[in-house]
Amino acid sequence: MSHGSHRISSKKHIAVLGSGGWGSVIARIIARNVLHLKRFHPIVKMYVFEEFIDGRKLTEIINKEHENRKYAPGYKFTKNLVAVSDALDAAKHADIIVFVVPHQFVDNLCKSLAGRIRPNAIGISLIKGFDIKTGGGIELISHIISTKLLIPCHVLMGANIAGEVAAEKFVCTSTLGCKYKARGSFLKDLFNTPHLKITVVADEDTVEVCGALKNIVATGVGFIDGLEENNRYKEAVLRLGFMEMVQFVDVFFPGGNISTFFESCGIEDLIVTSFAGRNRKCSAAFVKTGKTFKELENEMLNGQKLQGPPTAVEVAYMLNSKDMTNKFPLFTVIHQICTGKKPAKALLKCVDDNIARRVYLPKNLIP
Numbered sequence: 001m002s003h004g005s006h007r008i009s010s011k012k013h014i015a016v017l018g019s020g021g022w023g024s025v026i027a028r029i030i031a032r033n034v035l036h037l038k039r040f041h042p043i044v045k046m047y048v049f050e051e052f053i054d055g056r057k058l059t060e061i062i063n064k065e066h067e068n069r070k071y072a073p074g075y076k077f078t079k080n081l082v083a084v085s086d087a088l089d090a091a092k093h094a095d096i097i098v099f100v101v102p103h104q105f106v107d108n109l110c111k112s113l114a115g116r117i118r119p120n121a122i123g124i125s126l127i128k129g130f131d132i133k134t135g136g137g138i139e140l141i142s143h144i145i146s147t148k149l150l151i152p153c154h155v156l157m158g159a160n161i162a163g164e165v166a167a168e169k170f171v172c173t174s175t176l177g178c179k180y181k182a183r184g185s186f187l188k189d190l191f192n193t194p195h196l197k198i199t200v201v202a203d204e205d206t207v208e209v210c211g212a213l214k215n216i217v218a219t220g221v222g223f224i225d226g227l228e229e230n231n232r233y234k235e236a237v238l239r240l241g242f243m244e245m246v247q248f249v250d251v252f253f254p255g256g257n258i259s260t261f262f263e264s265c266g267i268e269d270l271i272v273t274s275f276a277g278r279n280r281k282c283s284a285a286f287v288k289t290g291k292t293f294k295e296l297e298n299e300m301l302n303g304q305k306l307q308g309p310p311t312a313v314e315v316a317y318m319l320n321s322k323d324m325t326n327k328f329p330l331f332t333v334i335h336q337i338c339t340g341k342k343p344a345k346a347l348l349k350c351v352d353d354n355i356a357r358r359v360y361l362p363k364n365l366i367p
């Protein structure tokens with residue numbers, strides 16, 4: 001099998017940009033799938049942010065031992081997965097580019113690719129978070145990718161904890177947001193396995209916004225855990241948080257479907273992240289130890305990155321600039337706690353003040 005850049009007929013070349021916990025697990029799935037899907041090229045290139053592990057390059061370890069010993073230990077890749085330390089090397093000949101770096105690195109990644117990838121490539125983003133726009137707004141990561149690289153970019157978000165998906169002890173689902181039906185079912189095959197069932201919806205923006213916002217709510221659930229408070233508070237944070245997610249999409253990303261919130265990317269991802277995610281774990285420790293999120297990320301996550309606290313900053317930036325913080329009290333107080341402006345107990349008061357809030361009825365979402 002050649003690892004070179006020459007093309008085999010019209011088989012689609014795949015690149016996965018990112019090799020953290022989720023990046024490695026999803027690249028492993030794709031590399032396995034393309035071996036039996038004839039329309040895809042059998043070599044999958046994965047961009048690895050280069051690091052040294054015991055004096056050896058991570059790319060070298062992955063290519064020799066077929067395992068990402070740092071971010072997905074114990075899970076072997078098939079030999080058709082090739083790790084490269086240069087994102088452009090991975091992406092320049094790709095027809096389908098899977099973006100799966102932590103959202104804080106998207107801008108730099110796009111800079112390294114702009115104008116140098118195939119003009120008819122298709123992107124698919126698994127990245128949860130937003131980008132801050134000058135002038136008070138926020139932008140979806142898939143839109144940033146689309147705008148900077150001049151390619152369409154669809155999304156895949158769902159209730160997927162990387163280690164659980166890799167272990168294949170039970171069946172998980174994930175939601176592919178793709179507004180083109182035929183393309184959606186084409187892309188679905190890359191990710192679908194007997195243990196990861198992909199459903200496709202056309203409502204791309206709602207899928208992506210759900211994926212980003214649930215990390216803020218999960219951060220709030222972690223604060224309740226850290227405070228060792230009654231489960232009643234946790235349930236209320238989940239309910240109020242879910243309502244703010246619906247309201248946020250209704251106000252800022254109108255035109256989506258209310259049903260999308262009941263897909264894997266919505267309520268299910270919110271629940272799984274709030275129970276089993278890194279955001280929850282680190283925000284509980286934030287309350288218990290008094291350390292900063294940066295310190296906790298370094299101490300607890302072995303190179304993995306938190307998405308909830310920076311997403312809270314991005315959302316607060318927009319709510320502040322639009323003078324709408326009072327309409328999103330939960331997102332607002334979680335941001336204030338993350339940034340040290342308020343103590344964690346302020347979340348309890350926020351819940352008490354809003355517990356009787358009536359159901360938010362969307363005005364701009366359709367069934």
Ligand SMILES: NC(=O)C1=CN([C@@H]2O[C@H](COP(=O)(O)OP(=O)(O)OC[C@H]3O[C@@H](n4cnc5c(N)ncnc54)[C@H](O)[C@@H]3O)[C@@H](O)[C@H]2O)C=CC1
Nearest residue numbers: 019020021022023049100101102105127128161162304305
């Ligand atoms: N881990 C999970 O269970 C899931 C994660 N996601 C999302 O996937 C995206 C990627 O997350 P993970 O794969 O979990 O990553 P991760 O948080 O496990 O790992 C961090 C990654 O960032 C890389 N990195 C560090 N500094 C960098 C830099 N300056 N430039 C580029 N890369 C750098 C590290 O080498 C590593 O590959 C995130 O948006 C996350 O929310 C989505 C679903 C599940």
Ligand SMILES: O=C(CO)COP(=O)(O)O
Nearest residue numbers: 158159160273277278279
């Ligand atoms: O996005 C995730 C689950 O779908 C992962 O959540 P954490 O980043 O909190 O681990």
